Amino acid sequence: MRLRSGVYTSGVIASLKNNRDIVLFETNIGHAGEFIDRILYKRKAAVIPILMSDALASNQPSTCNVAPSLCNSHARRQFVDVINHFPDEVEQLLERYGEIWKNEHKIMELKLSLLERLEYHKAHSLPILEEIKWWGETHFNQQSIEEN
Numbered sequence: 001m002r003l004r005s006g007v008y009t010s011g012v013i014a015s016l017k018n019n020r021d022i023v024l025f026e027t028n029i030g031h032a033g034e035f036i037d038r039i040l041y042k043r044k045a046a047v048i049p050i051l052m053s054d055a056l057a058s059n060q061p062s063t064c065n066v067a068p069s070l071c072n073s074h075a076r077r078q079f080v081d082v083i084n085h086f087p088d089e090v091e092q093l094l095e096r097y098g099e100i101w102k103n104e105h106k107i108m109e110l111k112l113s114l115l116e117r118l119e120y121h122k123a124h125s126l127p128i129l130e131e132i133k134w135w136g137e138t139h140f141n142q143q144s145i146e147e148n
Contacts, residue, residue: 004029007027007028007029008027008029008032009026010026010030010031011023011024011025012035012039031059032056032058032059033058036064036066037063040064041063041064043064048065050066050067050069051066051067051068052071053068053069053070053071054070054071054074054075055071055074072129076097079097080094086145089139093132096128096132097128100125100129103121103124103125104121106120107120107121
């Protein structure tokens with residue numbers, strides 16, 4: 001068994017129904033998924049919480065059931081990291097992500113409610129995300145890109 005080294009800081013923002021947030025931070029050798037497990041272990045399972053994070057496996061809880069919502073900023077950053085190797089492909093994907101960011105700015109300008117924001121993204125951003133997903137799956141199945 002390999003001993004852990006390094007220190008990680010994990011943060012959690014819990015948005016409540018009364019429009020207030022609870023913000024928690026923890027700095028230690030543990031991973032975010034373990035932090036989430038400790039926070040949620042007593043939670044009643046009436047409603048499964050939505051957990052937004054990057055896709056790193058150690059950030060996912062192992063003992064609590066959550067509805068995963070993976071972060072588009074982190075996904076976009078993965079493309080930025082390889083733009084020098086695949087400039088044409090990545091540039092197209094970054095332009096598509098740019099449209100999603102523009103949608104978010106429009107939502108802020110319009111001061112939409114959370115439900116209105118969701119509906120706006122479903123109408124305007126979801127088709128773009130589905131296109132990005134289709135692109136990745138197609139190229140992965142054709143073995144023209146790697147899983148990472």
